[in-house]
Amino acid sequence: MINKHLTDHGNTTANGPQTVLITGADSQLAKALQRRSSTIAQAFRLIPLTREQLDISDALVVAKAFSEYRPDWVINCAAYNGVDDAEREPELAYRVNSLGPELLAKQCVNLGARLVHISSDYVFNGGVFSGEGISGGAFDCDVVSSDTCHSHKTSPYRETDSPSPLSVYGKSKLAGENAVLGLLGERALVIRTAWLYGQDGHNFVKTMLKLMQTQASLTVIDDQIGSPTWSDALAHTVWQLILKQGQGMFHYAGLGECSWYHFACEIQRQALQFKLLTKQIPIVPIDSAGYAAKALMQGKSLALRPSYSALCSEKLQHFMAMPELQTQNLQNNQDLLMSIVWQDWRQQLKIMLQSM
Numbered sequence: 001m002i003n004k005h006l007t008d009h010g011n012t013t014a015n016g017p018q019t020v021l022i023t024g025a026d027s028q029l030a031k032a033l034q035r036r037s038s039t040i041a042q043a044f045r046l047i048p049l050t051r052e053q054l055d056i057s058d059a060l061v062v063a064k065a066f067s068e069y070r071p072d073w074v075i076n077c078a079a080y081n082g083v084d085d086a087e088r089e090p091e092l093a094y095r096v097n098s099l100g101p102e103l104l105a106k107q108c109v110n111l112g113a114r115l116v117h118i119s120s121d122y123v124f125n126g127g128v129f130s131g132e133g134i135s136g137g138a139f140d141c142d143v144v145s146s147d148t149c150h151s152h153k154t155s156p157y158r159e160t161d162s163p164s165p166l167s168v169y170g171k172s173k174l175a176g177e178n179a180v181l182g183l184l185g186e187r188a189l190v191i192r193t194a195w196l197y198g199q200d201g202h203n204f205v206k207t208m209l210k211l212m213q214t215q216a217s218l219t220v221i222d223d224q225i226g227s228p229t230w231s232d233a234l235a236h237t238v239w240q241l242i243l244k245q246g247q248g249m250f251h252y253a254g255l256g257e258c259s260w261y262h263f264a265c266e267i268q269r270q271a272l273q274f275k276l277l278t279k280q281i282p283i284v285p286i287d288s289a290g291y292a293a294k295a296l297m298q299g300k301s302l303a304l305r306p307s308y309s310a311l312c313s314e315k316l317q318h319f320m321a322m323p324e325l326q327t328q329n330l331q332n333n334q335d336l337l338m339s340i341v342w343q344d345w346r347q348q349l350k351i352m353l354q355s356m
Contacts, residue, residue, distance in 0.1 A: 222286060227309075
């Protein structure tokens with residue numbers, strides 16, 4: 001399989017397609033990137049490699065992969081995503097989320113390649129801050145007053161907001177961001193996203209659907225607020241940013257925000273509508289402290305999570321709206337791409353569930 005990849009996706013020619021190496025190829029985002037790659041088929045040749053094929057935390061393995069495939073772009077979908085597990089095995093979390101991106105970035109420096117690195121809303125703490133914005137619309141994240149001060153954030157985080165992670169997972173993701181941006185500068189593209197779900201992999205939507213089929217009731221946290229994001233919409237965003245030679249930091253998430261509880265309720269409502277479920281079960285809200293106490297009684301320790309981590313995608317929206325984005329590679333798919341990318345999170349969920 002690897003030899004076939006090497007044959008079919010060789011080094012780029014002067015005028016031919018560019019080579020894109022995708023790490024973590026069995027992750028939900030990597031699969032979405034491959035599924036949605038038809039929109040850019042003439043521009044790029046893909047080399048998706050799983051963790052077994054490319055362990056990004058192994059310097060020798062990374063160097064060998066770059067020597068063999070000589071990518072023009074690398075999209076790093078490899079990550080340690082166990083937020084609670086990271087508290088028990090921080091070394092592994094840092095090795096994958098911090099050292100891995102650093103090794104990729106160093107090889108990109110040597111080769112002159114660009115790196116797209118995916119990060120997380122959990123680099124923020126949702127806590128005390130000044131100069132809060134009030135969200136009154138899809139992209140209304142403007143600062144209201146410099147002397148406004150609150151104990152909890154209630155407006156979406158911008159790229160200019162200072163990160164302050166609460167958990168080992170969040171700290172390891174922030175370390176990865178800093179390594180990539182520090183080493184690559186203008187050849188780095190970091191995309192923070194939030195509450196990712198999709199048809200593939202392990203995620204909240206798939207877990208809820210399974211539990212709703214097997215449990216008599218569910219208890220779901222109601223005091224953590226974020227932005228659910230469909231992996232296919234993020235995949236569209238990544239391809240568009242690559243086509244447009246995006247650089248630096250961008251936030252992308254489904255529009256709007258909700259709690260895990262309201263997310264679960266909407267999943268059940270839509271799943272019943274599309275006949276993915278046959279019966280409705282009670283969903284009971286619980287606060288984070290109560291949920292953690294229940295977990296502790298069962299011998300489980302939970303990582304701290306931000307009470308609010310919704311992301312503002314306004315910078316990305318303006319960047320994508322620039323005229324030069326209209327490339328021949330998107331052709332007639334432009335309207336479709338934009339309609340999916342800039343949908344409210346409920347609509348993204350609807351599109352995903354309808355495809356199941």
